[in-house]
Amino acid sequence: MLPVGGRRSTGLQAGVSFFALSAFEYVGLKGSAVLACKLALVATIRFGNMLHSFATLMNTRYPELGLDLSYHPVRCDSPNAFTLEQIAQFNAEGYLTNLDLFSEDEAAALSRRFDQCGGEGAKLNPHTRIDWVWEIAENERVLACLQDLLGENIVCFISQFIDKKPGSKTSVEGHQDSSYFAVDAGSVNLWIALGEADEENGCLWFVPGSHLLGGLPVRNPAGDLNVVESELEAAVNRLGKIPIPLKAGRMVIFSDLLLHISPPNKSANRNRPALTLTYASAQKRPHDHPKARHEPVLCCGGDVSGHWKLLPPPTAVL
Numbered sequence: 001m002l003p004v005g006g007r008r009s010t011g012l013q014a015g016v017s018f019f020a021l022s023a024f025e026y027v028g029l030k031g032s033a034v035l036a037c038k039l040a041l042v043a044t045i046r047f048g049n050m051l052h053s054f055a056t057l058m059n060t061r062y063p064e065l066g067l068d069l070s071y072h073p074v075r076c077d078s079p080n081a082f083t084l085e086q087i088a089q090f091n092a093e094g095y096l097t098n099l100d101l102f103s104e105d106e107a108a109a110l111s112r113r114f115d116q117c118g119g120e121g122a123k124l125n126p127h128t129r130i131d132w133v134w135e136i137a138e139n140e141r142v143l144a145c146l147q148d149l150l151g152e153n154i155v156c157f158i159s160q161f162i163d164k165k166p167g168s169k170t171s172v173e174g175h176q177d178s179s180y181f182a183v184d185a186g187s188v189n190l191w192i193a194l195g196e197a198d199e200e201n202g203c204l205w206f207v208p209g210s211h212l213l214g215g216l217p218v219r220n221p222a223g224d225l226n227v228v229e230s231e232l233e234a235a236v237n238r239l240g241k242i243p244i245p246l247k248a249g250r251m252v253i254f255s256d257l258l259l260h261i262s263p264p265n266k267s268a269n270r271n272r273p274a275l276t277l278t279y280a281s282a283q284k285r286p287h288d289h290p291k292a293r294h295e296p297v298l299c300c301g302g303d304v305s306g307h308w309k310l311l312p313p314p315t316a317v318l
């Protein structure tokens, strides 16, 4: 778990504010200017404290692992797939959306293929069992995007087919994927629309910038559910949520710390099929945990940490 230390932090901030206010007066700021600076400083400290108290509630499904659930900005000075502005946008907002990958026809064909090879039954970690899913996982365009965000050594360690049926009440409340992973934060999720996804049929909603809050409380029945839910709802309300509609074949890439929501499919007759693939830098050191469902396959580079228990790419033609 992340260090707690709220009191220490408050003391440090008080010291900083004392010196800053003295400095304002020393450089000759008078009257309303000093007042404005003081107010700005107090607001900054309050906001810092608010974020910090949020952090003290941090959680993960694996508190015993001592994971680092803070956001470390992507540093990529010469990206290939993205522009520098897009890298800055990823760092600021936590995602990049509407990225092209497949044509609408290709996406529809993939969706049919998914149904033919078992539909929902094939849904967890198909990248380790189905050759054409593996081909998507290591698609050239996908890897170019990922290399800008994760570097040269990349593993795909979780994947899932999700097909939200018309009228399905299935929804996923606000959550961060990092809370499911037994590895430090810093993974990215690729969500590929295999059919059109919009507000009616339950496209994802994101809370832009929420990744900067680090690991938020987890919806954990063993914990105080009301506290957790109010913390998560407070983050959603404070930062605001936006829909992420996508045409079939397009994808969105988002930080594992980004708070996101998947509402019900309210359409009468439109499925909302999607494939998600989660990737990490192979420099990360994952933990073995009976509840974590990591099934890592190396996509490019090498297992530089030596800690990924790599599986071979699938050979089954389904």
Ligand SMILES: O=C(O)CCC(=O)C(=O)O
Residues within 6 Å of the ligand: 162, 164, 172, 177, 260, 261, 262, 274, 276
């Ligand atoms: O696709 C969905 O409906 C849910 C996706 C999601 O929330 C996730 O992958 O974490």
